[in-house]
Amino acid sequence: MHKKIKESYFYRIFTSMFAVCLVFVLIMGFVTGGVFYGLYQTNLKETCQVTAERIRMAVENTVQNYREMLLEMESDEEAVSFMNGETRDVNMLMQELYMLRNSYAQRITISAIRLSDRVCVSTSKDTMENLNKEFPNWGIFRKARLSDGVALYAMAKDALLNPEDRICMAKACRGEEGEILGYLLVEIPRSTLDAIVKEGTDQYNTGTLIVNKSASVIYHSKGMTFEGLGKAGAYGFFRDMKGTRGMTEENYAFSRSELTGLTIMQEIPSGTLSIIMKPLLWAMTVGVLVSVLLALIFSRRLAKTVSDPIEEMIETMGKVEEGDLSVRLNFERMDEIGQLGKAFDSMTGRVEELLARIEEEKHSLWIAETRSLSLQMNPHFLYNTLDLIKWNAKLGKNQEIVDITVHLGRVLRRVMNTKSDLVEISYEMEIIRSFVEIQKKHYGDRLSLKVEIEEELMGLYIPKLVLQPIVENAIVHGFAGATEVCQIWIEGRRRQKRGDTTFGSGFVVFRIEDDGIGMSKQELEHVLEFKQEGMHHIGLNNVQRRARLFGDESCGLRVESCPGKGTVVTLVLRAVEKPSNITCVPK
Numbered sequence: 001m002h003k004k005i006k007e008s009y010f011y012r013i014f015t016s017m018f019a020v021c022l023v024f025v026l027i028m029g030f031v032t033g034g035v036f037y038g039l040y041q042t043n044l045k046e047t048c049q050v051t052a053e054r055i056r057m058a059v060e061n062t063v064q065n066y067r068e069m070l071l072e073m074e075s076d077e078e079a080v081s082f083m084n085g086e087t088r089d090v091n092m093l094m095q096e097l098y099m100l101r102n103s104y105a106q107r108i109t110i111s112a113i114r115l116s117d118r119v120c121v122s123t124s125k126d127t128m129e130n131l132n133k134e135f136p137n138w139g140i141f142r143k144a145r146l147s148d149g150v151a152l153y154a155m156a157k158d159a160l161l162n163p164e165d166r167i168c169m170a171k172a173c174r175g176e177e178g179e180i181l182g183y184l185l186v187e188i189p190r191s192t193l194d195a196i197v198k199e200g201t202d203q204y205n206t207g208t209l210i211v212n213k214s215a216s217v218i219y220h221s222k223g224m225t226f227e228g229l230g231k232a233g234a235y236g237f238f239r240d241m242k243g244t245r246g247m248t249e250e251n252y253a254f255s256r257s258e259l260t261g262l263t264i265m266q267e268i269p270s271g272t273l274s275i276i277m278k279p280l281l282w283a284m285t286v287g288v289l290v291s292v293l294l295a296l297i298f299s300r301r302l303a304k305t306v307s308d309p310i311e312e313m314i315e316t317m318g319k320v321e322e323g324d325l326s327v328r329l330n331f332e333r334m335d336e337i338g339q340l341g342k343a344f345d346s347m348t349g350r351v352e353e354l355l356a357r358i359e360e361e362k363h364s365l366w367i368a369e370t371r372s373l374s375l376q377m378n379p380h381f382l383y384n385t386l387d388l389i390k391w392n393a394k395l396g397k398n399q400e401i402v403d404i405t406v407h408l409g410r411v412l413r414r415v416m417n418t419k420s421d422l423v424e425i426s427y428e429m430e431i432i433r434s435f436v437e438i439q440k441k442h443y444g445d446r447l448s449l450k451v452e453i454e455e456e457l458m459g460l461y462i463p464k465l466v467l468q469p470i471v472e473n474a475i476v477h478g479f480a481g482a483t484e485v486c487q488i489w490i491e492g493r494r495r496q497k498r499g500d501t502t503f504g505s506g507f508v509v510f511r512i513e514d515d516g517i518g519m520s521k522q523e524l525e526h527v528l529e530f531k532q533e534g535m536h537h538i539g540l541n542n543v544q545r546r547a548r549l550f551g552d553e554s555c556g557l558r559v560e561s562c563p564g565k566g567t568v569v570t571l572v573l574r575a576v577e578k579p580s581n582i583t584c585v586p587k
Contacts, residue, residue: 021295029284045253045268048206049245052255052266055200055208060259062196063169066108066186067150069100070171073112073184082112082121083173083181090121097123109162109187115180124162124187144170144183154212154262156228164189166210166218167260193219201266209252209265215239218262235265313344320348385411385435388442400441410434422461422550422576425453425492425508432471432490439475446485447475453492457508461576463546470512470543470557470569478516478567489513495572507555508575513568519561528559543571550574 073079078093097110101123111122143151153168167188173181197208197219210219211232220226232238236248244256251268312329319327327348329341385408392400411434429451436449449471471488479486491511519527527540540557547555551574561567 015299021299022292025288025291025295029288033281033284041268045247048253048266048268049247049255051201051208052253052264053245055197055266056255056257056262056264058196058200059193059210059262059264060257062188062192063152063167063260065104066169066188067152070150070169070184070186073100074171074173079112079173079184083114084175085114085116090119093121094123097121108189108192109165109185111185111187112182113185114182116182122185140168140170140185141183144172145180147172152260154210154218154260156212156216156218162187162189164191166190166193190219190224194221197221206267206269208267209235211237211263211265213239213261232265235267237263237265309341313341316344385438388438392441404438404441407434407438411438421464423464424458425460425462426458428462428464428467429453429458429490431465432468435468435471436475436488443475443479443486446482447479448485448487449490450487451490453490454494457492457494457575459577460508461578462508462573463550466543466546466573467510467512467571469540470571473540474512474514474516474567474569478514478518480517482516487515494575506575507551508573510571510573511568512571513566515566518563518565518567520563524559524561547571547573 076096078096082090082093093112097112101108101110109122109124111120111124113120139155140151140153143153150169150171153170154166155168165187169186169188171184173184175181193210197210198221201208201221207226208219208221209217209226209232212218214229215232215238216229217227217231217235234250235252236250237252237254241248244258245254247253248265251270252265253268254263254265256263309329316327316329329344385404389401389404389408392404411431433449436447440447467490471490474488475486489512491513493509495507495509544556547557551572555572555574558570558572559567560570
């Protein structure tokens, strides 16, 4: 029983469709999830890159503002007086420093240091307390001494001036002879950087780093524990890295400032991806389960729509096999199975129609064969005509070539302008006249054509190009080597066959006679065998076969010839007044 179920058409369709649907659902689920994950991750990286660049620009603006402030202070009257050691009240300078500090949103430290007596005026007590004799050799002062502009020094949490300082900026104040009188100093603490980072970051809870040129982390948003010398390597950033923006191997987006030499690093939030992918996976799982259920229902329904009609058809065919031809399927559906059922019903009730269809196919085969024979005849007279053009060309008879070409064009136009298998007798005679005119270019006035056909026959239809091959043979073979006048007579008359109602017009008898050299008995017997041997016998062979195909066994050729007296060819054809099943040629 189980084996029978497996072999059933329903089982195979059901399992196949279910497998296809399941595979499609799984592929679509994985593709959709993968594409969404990739797009989201790409968008997340771009967002972090933008965030890093935004923080970089904010730090650059802050540093630039303090640089301009130091340049302005260098020429301030109170600052110049203090650096020169003049006995003036330093409280005025202190007030100016506090006013400058309060004019900025960030809480920074501004100091003025005089070298002559180590006096320091600052907005921070820590700076004054930490000042000692060795301070001119510290990093920021050493850089300021070697620079004509404002020097910048970014350090980690072990800074010498203040543990909270992260960026120091200093300007060396020089005397008239270029000697250094003192320094103007700006100290940017960690809290200032923290405020800038918090203002520039987005809603993602990720880490933000600021790294100096020595690959030391001078700021980490997660706390001072992560800050220090040489700690940037843990995040995939090294001193020899090139480029001003990009991604590190540890999934950090970075943006490097050419103005400050600092690099802002923004962490790609992997935790956010996990938070978003978890509900996405749940939604995909539910979607897959629902799709599987729908696939089961769809596969079963589709399998039944195919297997149930087939089982009914098998049962009905069994009854027909037993001899009951009255059974019918009567499928009321428009698909292929419905068409199969209708074909089955038609098969049991239309045996006669099947026989008629066989006859129709025979007729179609007959038409195809006649057209094939018609196409075989065209190269025969074309070959001879082109041969005539060739010899005239060799003789330099240009006008003769023009005339032959004109007549050949008329023949070809009449042959090719119709797709019909039957043409009027008058149409056929026009082709013959044009052909004879071509041959006259070879034989001259010695060749003449006389036509005697009843006028009432001119409108009847006969097979196309059925007379032309006979006339061509009479000229090419009958007059070969003749020096006297060569004449051809064509006569046509009606011959009615009693009881014939196929076309209703009876038969037409054509008599084509020439006064050429004739044929011997052996030559005549060879011709009457109608063998298709080369170009010389293909014409009469096709005429004989086409006459029989369009007519019956009484149609065809009869040839009589006598050496030195010429040849008479009698052709019997079935004539058609108005063919209904074959396209007629336009007049």
